[in-house]
Amino acid sequence: MEKHVRLTFSPDLIKEPLIYQLGQEFQVVTNIRMADVDAKVGWVVLSLEGDDAEVQRALDWVRSKGVRIDDATLGDVVEG
Amino acid sequence: MSASSFHRALKCRECSREYEIAPIFSCEYCFGPLEVAYNYDTIREATTRDSIAAGPKTLWRYANLLPCDPEYRVDLGVGYTPLIRADRLAKAIGLDTLWIKNDTVNPTWSFKDRVVSVAIAKAREFGFEAIACASTGNLANSVAAHAAAAGMECLVFIPDDLEKGKVVGSAIYNPNLVTVRGSYDDVNRLCTELSMQFNWAFVNINVRPFYAEGSRTLGYEIAEQLGWRAPEHIVAPMASGSMYTKIWKGLQEFHQVGLIEEPKTRMSGAQAAGCSPIATAFANNTLNFVPQKPDTIAKSLAIGNPADGYYALKQMQETGGGAEMVTDAEVVEGIKLLAETEGVFAETAGGVTIASLRKMVQSGFIPRHEETVAIISGGGLKTIEAVVDEVAAPLHVQPTVESFVEARSAQQARIAGSPVTA
DSSP states (O other): OEEEOOOOOOOGGTTHHHHHHHHSSSEEEEEEEEEEEEEEEEEEEEEEOOHHHHHHHHHHHHTTTOOOEESOOOOOEEEE | OGGGGGGGEETTTOOOEESSSOOOBBBBBTBBBBBEEEHHHHHHOOOHEEEEEEESGGGGGGGGGSOOGGOOOSOOOOOOOOOOEEEHHHHHHSSEEEEEEEEGGGTTSHHHHHHHHHHHHHHHHOOOOOOEOOOOOOOHHHHHHHHHHHTTTTEEEEEETTTTHHHHHTTTOOOOEEEOOOHHHHHHHHHHHHHHHOEEEETTTHHHHGGGGHHHHHHHHHHHTTOOOSSSSSEEEEESSEEEEEEEHHHHHHTTTTTTTTOOOEEEEEEETBHHHHHHHHHTTOOOOOOOOOOOSSSSGGOOTTTTTHHHHHHHHHHHHHEEOHHHHHHHHHHHHHHHHHSSBHHHHHHHHHHHHHHHTTTTTTTTSEEEEEEOOBGGOOOOOOOOTTTTOOOOOOSSSSHHHHHHHHHHHHHHHHHHOO
């Protein structure tokens, strides 16, 4: 499974090496495709490749750290 | 000259890589959104002010600039809506010249008919037999109506706590209506997954690059109706930010194909404070918005993670425009002000636009002399709950002249005795 997500980091998380830890803790291949980080907010568009359950575990772990996870490209699909 | 000679490819908005025209929406390399690329020189040769003016009084008068073969269109008579000179509203908020682009008069009473017109034509051209969407109202109504007229299978996904009016507004066209039990995020997740598993034309997912292009016709119409020129300022509501960015693209394209002078329009956007990721980022002077959990009566603008938010913020920088946000109470005031001064009953998004416009004029961000167009994107009967308790109570009388005169005198005395409010 290859999953494409957009991670949004709040200012208190910007200095944490979460993507490094993600690769260390879980059997997933991470690949940054786009990113922008400044003092107020940071986001990273990330490709995650690995076993379905492992990718899901990895994303659950990132979420538990307080990072917001969204689909990489679509934004919200429910429109007015 | 065939329609296919006017648009040539899909192009990544981030890395500019090009793809053949297909029902795809994101770049394989950087995941950036794909956009339709046009042969503007060919369009310029085939398009004049006269050829457009001789076309139908619908958005299909701009067929050369739409990324679909008009042969596949489902024509409900969408677009070419009135541009109304709004002198009474202008005076009330402190502008010399204000225009209202009244998109409440589209076949399903919102601007979504523009985007769906293009999406369904393209879906039919691609050979899809089913069309789908996830929506809280306006988009669902339009997709269901167009699918009915085309005789296509239709799947509409809505949250299960929607107002009855919005549910009926889709159900009447007899689509496969699916109410999803769960949070807003759950509906989003489900529909994203469904779009990957089923071979449906999900209008705002796999046909999104084409769908989004329909909003450019707002820019074309404004320029044409102003006598082939762009206004000094446009204020538009923002949900995903797509319509806001496409209006500006439309004005730029009209210049590119030689129909108007170079536009210098300042483009501004309006959001409800309860869902304001773009306006908040603008206020914080950053291009990186933080997604929000929506909490506002302006449900048609309640997109917490706007797909075009970044591009909307860039456009504000480039055009010298800005963004404003207003409370739900101000939204209701905006709806009432527009109705009472111009006779146009807008849904909550229109209230957001008018209330935001008023704030921008009050703060001096829009100077009095700047000719402005406000986009009113949907009709008020769709969101009647927002104002039902805010309108004046009727005068109850017996069927006699005496009863009427007595009640009216009492009413006028009440008005005369009530404190003056600003």
